Amino acid sequence: MKNYFSAYWWVFLLRGVLAIFFGLMALFWPVVTFATLIIFMGAYLFIDGVFSVLGAIGARKYNENWWVILLSGICGIILGFLTFTNPLALGEFVIYMVAFWAIFVGLMEIIVAIRLRKKIEGEGWYILGGIISIVFGVLFLINPIAAAVTLTWMFGFYAVVAGILLISLAVRLRKHNRSLR
Numbered sequence: 001m002k003n004y005f006s007a008y009w010w011v012f013l014l015r016g017v018l019a020i021f022f023g024l025m026a027l028f029w030p031v032v033t034f035a036t037l038i039i040f041m042g043a044y045l046f047i048d049g050v051f052s053v054l055g056a057i058g059a060r061k062y063n064e065n066w067w068v069i070l071l072s073g074i075c076g077i078i079l080g081f082l083t084f085t086n087p088l089a090l091g092e093f094v095i096y097m098v099a100f101w102a103i104f105v106g107l108m109e110i111i112v113a114i115r116l117r118k119k120i121e122g123e124g125w126y127i128l129g130g131i132i133s134i135v136f137g138v139l140f141l142i143n144p145i146a147a148a149v150t151l152t153w154m155f156g157f158y159a160v161v162a163g164i165l166l167i168s169l170a171v172r173l174r175k176h177n178r179s180l181r
Helices: 002-007 009-028 030-059 066-085 087-116 123-142 144-180
Strands: none
Touching: 002 009, 002 144, 009 030, 009 144, 030 066, 030 087, 030 144, 066 087, 087 123, 087 144, 123 144
């Protein structure tokens, strides 16, 4: 395996450069990047839905729950189609989904911390983390546009860091490849 990865070090370099490129786009043009991500998500939902429907139809003789896959595929097709007709609706849905998830997670963290307070020390930090999650979710609900920019920036920072790590790996793989010759 080392020889294989070392021989194709340039693939990791290319992935790293592309990740940094997309990360910088997300950081400097967050609105355009968010809209593009939503459109790609819609395309994925549509294509995945089509393949799920085809798979469900093919599995109906062998799987008694084939209709669940069919239903999932139909939902994907509908969501993908709706994304193309109104990308902002899916973008807003994603923001609200993240907001409600953060609020739910925050509440669960607080509940767990309270239940564990007799068994562990420092449960206040876990409660603080829960409160921060709730505040994060509420802020997303209050200002969805800022939430879209924030999510895009988070993606951008992640992509830049991942790109740097991939380039670093590519450099090490290239050195290893040269030492094998």
